[in-house]
Amino acid sequence: MEFLVRTEITPPDLPDDKLASLYDSERDRARELAEAGTLLRLWRIPGRRANYGLWSAPHATALHDALTSLPLWPYMDIEVHPLAAHPNDPSPISLE
Amino acid sequence: MEFLVRTEITPPDLPDDKLASLYDSERDRARELAEAGTLLRLWRIPGRRANYGLWSAPHATALHDALTSLPLWPYMDIEVHPLAAHPNDPSPISLE
Amino acid sequence: MEFLVRTEITPPDLPDDKLASLYDSERDRARELAEAGTLLRLWRIPGRRANYGLWSAPHATALHDALTSLPLWPYMDIEVHPLAAHPNDPSPISLE
Amino acid sequence: MEFLVRTEITPPDLPDDKLASLYDSERDRARELAEAGTLLRLWRIPGRRANYGLWSAPHATALHDALTSLPLWPYMDIEVHPLAAHPNDPSPISLE
Amino acid sequence: MEFLVRTEITPPDLPDDKLASLYDSERDRARELAEAGTLLRLWRIPGRRANYGLWSAPHATALHDALTSLPLWPYMDIEVHPLAAHPNDPSPISLE
Amino acid sequence: MEFLVRTEITPPDLPDDKLASLYDSERDRARELAEAGTLLRLWRIPGRRANYGLWSAPHATALHDALTSLPLWPYMDIEVHPLAAHPNDPSPISLE
Amino acid sequence: MEFLVRTEITPPDLPDDKLASLYDSERDRARELAEAGTLLRLWRIPGRRANYGLWSAPHATALHDALTSLPLWPYMDIEVHPLAAHPNDPSPISLE
Amino acid sequence: MEFLVRTEITPPDLPDDKLASLYDSERDRARELAEAGTLLRLWRIPGRRANYGLWSAPHATALHDALTSLPLWPYMDIEVHPLAAHPNDPSPISLE
Amino acid sequence: MEFLVRTEITPPDLPDDKLASLYDSERDRARELAEAGTLLRLWRIPGRRANYGLWSAPHATALHDALTSLPLWPYMDIEVHPLAAHPNDPSPISLE
Amino acid sequence: MEFLVRTEITPPDLPDDKLASLYDSERDRARELAEAGTLLRLWRIPGRRANYGLWSAPHATALHDALTSLPLWPYMDIEVHPLAAHPNDPSPISLE
Known part of the structure; x- marks a missing residue:
């Protein structure tokens, strides 16, 4: 399952x-x-110390473990947006 | 240049x-x-008639033209977030 | 994986x-x-035609399919909050 | 009575x-x-030092006493959402 | 238990x-x-078709039943705020 | 005149x-x-160091003087909502 | 007592x-x-069908009566901000 | 030109x-x-260290100079709302 | 005086x-x-029927007159932000 | 490509x-x-230590580099709004 993560x-x-x-x-x-x-993709939000990331994890608990394993995590404010498959996605990843 | 687009x-x-x-x-x-x-990627926002898309276009004008070429565009409410390259991105696309 | 769903x-x-x-x-x-x-639990938000639900699904795509299978779905405005396991949860469900 | 509590x-x-x-x-x-x-259930909000909890208390005063009895309470920012019974709830608790 | 209700x-x-x-x-x-x-008290919010009410009910389910028994309920947008006892309240009501 | 005060x-x-x-x-x-x-009534907002109060004062200036006379006032963040009489109020106070 | 009214x-x-x-x-x-x-003063908010007004009334109930006496009131969305006297006000009105 | 200033x-x-x-x-x-x-008028926002002011200045640059000339300016958070003339204003000031 | 106008x-x-x-x-x-x-500049907000404009007018009343002279004005939702001169502006316009 | 930048x-x-x-x-x-x-234009937001800027850069990454080259950048909170060409713009810049 993919997640959009704003940090x-x-x-x-x-x-x-x-x-x-x-x-x-x-x-x-x-x-x-x-x-x-x-971690699939990572982009800077221009002008800020902030980024959007595209993450893949089996579930939110695994995602939480991955995010909290980052050395900068104690200094991060994070919002997680769950993503579902869209039939028009040009490059879907498999759901297992 | 890449854009995160919420629709x-x-x-x-x-x-x-x-x-x-x-x-x-x-x-x-x-x-x-x-x-x-x-259009690089497209995800449904679960539970909603809404999606996040990852788009690539030379500039915001070209992106606007692409978005307004969608047959459903008149029925869309769209927010565009510009994305900058992040040095830790695992799969950066080239900037030309 | 569990989800908190506000409708x-x-x-x-x-x-x-x-x-x-x-x-x-x-x-x-x-x-x-x-x-x-x-669907694990369902509560009314007092005074409103609205509810909170606790849902379990393998991923956001399966949750989306469950939500859109509801006959009232076309008339719903839905927000999905992904939930991760908490070590102090008195009644955790298993993650498979 | 049940309460949804975001912390x-x-x-x-x-x-x-x-x-x-x-x-x-x-x-x-x-x-x-x-x-x-x-305290009935507790979930982490992924990526954050935050959680959702499902609580049961006779009234908001008893809930306040329970929440303020937590050792971390002085460091918590808490929002309480009252919950009413929903006829479609699969696992309702009794109201007494 | 008392509730502050904005309508x-x-x-x-x-x-x-x-x-x-x-x-x-x-x-x-x-x-x-x-x-x-x-229903204990009711005030108009000046300039609006809106009011604040002070309500008393054993729990949120009873409050929901009271609110939805109002003939104007289908035309109301309601927010319920649960209230807890404060030790400095000059006129507390008993909690039973 | 009555005021609803959130602190x-x-x-x-x-x-x-x-x-x-x-x-x-x-x-x-x-x-x-x-x-x-x-000060007519005072309620805790459950889970928070916060309260709703029902106050009566001839005008906003007198209310301001009353609020700033509280020893904790320098540590308070206060929002004042003016209240008007509602014809369905069960216990109206007189306006003089 | 004066009120700032946004319409x-x-x-x-x-x-x-x-x-x-x-x-x-x-x-x-x-x-x-x-x-x-x-009604003491009235300004247009530029670009909008909206205005700020400075009003004087003995209390919020009298203000509500004044506002609802306007023929356009059924088509107005109104927010009322109570105003208190400031010692540095160059042109205070008397409070009676 | 007049400005409504919230501080x-x-x-x-x-x-x-x-x-x-x-x-x-x-x-x-x-x-x-x-x-x-x-500075034409000044009101306290009741309960807060805050005020609304009615200011007159030829343009926003002159207003900025006036506001920043206040000794407390470094400790102020200020929002400026431009005001236009309204034909129903009882006491319009001249525009020059 | 210049204004930033979002429509x-x-x-x-x-x-x-x-x-x-x-x-x-x-x-x-x-x-x-x-x-x-x-009207000095005009940009589309990508993906939307919306624009930012840079306008110049002697005061907010003249700006209001200019905006309401647009044939599409009845269908516009407009926010006006007043602009002050900045000493580092590469291309300032004169203030008269 | 132009960007509206609020700082x-x-x-x-x-x-x-x-x-x-x-x-x-x-x-x-x-x-x-x-x-x-x-950097094309720069305006103060009246009353605040804040400004709007009109910037031109080939893409968001170049804009980010320009913004972070400012000595005050570590003390700035920045929001970037991408701008697209509008056919009614009186002074369009070329897109290359």
Whole structure:
């Protein structure tokens, strides 16, 4: 099942190197989630520290686990929108 | 450039066969836009006559032209969210 | 997976017997969905033609199919909230 | 009478062990309220430090007392939605 | 238990005498509900066809039954706010 | 003239005894305002540090003076809704 | 006591002469309310069939009576904001 | 041109005498703006540290300069509503 | 003085030729307002029958007159945002 | 492609000279973006530390890069509205 996820980030007040290291680990975890087929797409919302993501997970509990595994999660405000299949979708993913 | 497009549909009050024909032409036009690389993904918002779509167009004017070419457009309420590239996107499309 | 579903109903302008018959078939379909384990609970929002429902479905697509199978669906405005398991839930249902 | 309760938590800025101890006592108090038949169900809102709960209490005053007995209550933002019986509810609880 | 109830009325498009008769029966039913101790206070929201009411009912289901017994109910948009006892209330009613 | 007043309280960060003393003086001032016929009713909004109050004052200026005389006022967020007489009110107060 | 009143007008679907006559009687009634000291100021909200008005009335009930005496009242959506005296007001009106 | 200005004030955390001095200079500046014909009326929003003001300025730039000349401006959240002349205004000011 | 104007259009239910003629006269009036220096820029909001416009007028009353001179005005929902000069504006217009 | 950009600024808590220097570099960067044809117009929202800007960029990613190049960006809350060409625009820019 796919989910549209909107995320706003309020980065913590850390020294520059600690913050850079936090963002590095965020990038690494995002890559792992992408390789696992959980994170499908990610876009910046222009002008903001915010993004839209397209996620795939068996259910909302698995999605919650994936989202809270992100190093920046404590600094995120997240809204999850469940997505259903549309017959006109050009590139549907299989539902299993 | 990609756009996230949220659409609510209030179908017109038509006889069943006319409505079916309208939805058929909508499906056909969606397929054309998909083949042209304009409509990338489409999801139903569960429980509603509404959908999220991922669209690609050179600019907002081209997107407007694509959206208004849909046979159901006169019955749609549409919100367009511009999307920027995110460095952690697993499947970025090229910007040209 | 469970979903919290909020529904507002604007009943159609029908003669009384047709409306009663529509509500009868709604009750019958709700019973079928309850027997299938899809509709778990249903509450009225006091003072309104509206309700909260607790639903269970494998994914949002199956939930959409269940909701649109309700005879009153064309007259419903529906919001779906995905639910994740909470470790302190006294009566969790299994995730399969 | 049943209530749907939406809760957002902003955890206090405490050392890790104190925070863990606070969450332990929250879990214990939730278990007591479940055993007393006050807390019926609890779900996480995916991606957030937030939950929906299904509560049962004789009236809003008793519900308020139950909610404020939670150790995390000072850090909660709570919205209470009163629920009325629906004739199509598959598993109604008795009203006394 | 007490409830604060906000009501907006969109009166039906009826001939003047039918509308007057509808408002007369509304007044009569309000009086019955007041005598039964269900409707405690009623105020107009200035400038609007709307009111705030203070209601007393054992639970939300009884309140729903009282509200839907009003002749104008089909034309009302209603929001119910549950009220809990406050220790500084100058004129508390008993909770039974 | 009556007013419906909704109040949210964000208590100050004070030692426990100072906070208790502040709440004591709040209770005393509320009692004085009740005896003066200014504060008529007070209800907790369940789950929140918030309340609805029914107030009576000759005009908004007198109401403002009464509200700002509360010791907790600096920590309150207040919304005032003016109330007009309704012909179906079971217990109207006189307007002078 | 003064009130700030925001009004949106959805004019009825009437023949031009009937509508003109309705607006004439609105202007006449506004003039009467101005002469009575009830309507103090009136501004258009640019671009809209809407206005802000500054009104004076002993209480919300008298204001409601004044507003509902306007011939266009059935077509108005009105929000009333109560105003209190400010010590820095250059032109306060007396409170009696 | 007239403007309706809504202002919320979050006073700074200053010692009492400094705060009093700040409010004194605010009162003085308000008086100057009133004498200049820029500030026409000022009302408290009851229960809040907030006000509505009626201002007159040749254009929004001059209004901005007047508002930012207030000593409390750094602590204000301001919304400006432009006002147009209404033919039924009892006391119109001239437009030059 | 400049204004940012957001307009939503709900076109009337007219025969195609009448509607086309209405849009033609709208285009003609827009051109006149542009030549008069009143309408400076106009953009479509993608996907909607809506636009943002940049307008210049001596005051809100003149702007209201310009907007209501548009043939489509009766079918428009308009929000006006007043604009003030910014010192970093690359192309300021003169304020007279 | 043009974008309408609304920006709210919460300036950091810096000594006056550092803040002045920050605003100086903001002005310089705004000038560079104007010379590059990226920032077309800029207006203050009266009464607020906020502005509307008209920007031109090939796509949302380039716009994001321009916005985040502003020295004040970390203190900005930004909303981006994509703009499409309108046939009645008096001064359209070319789309390439």
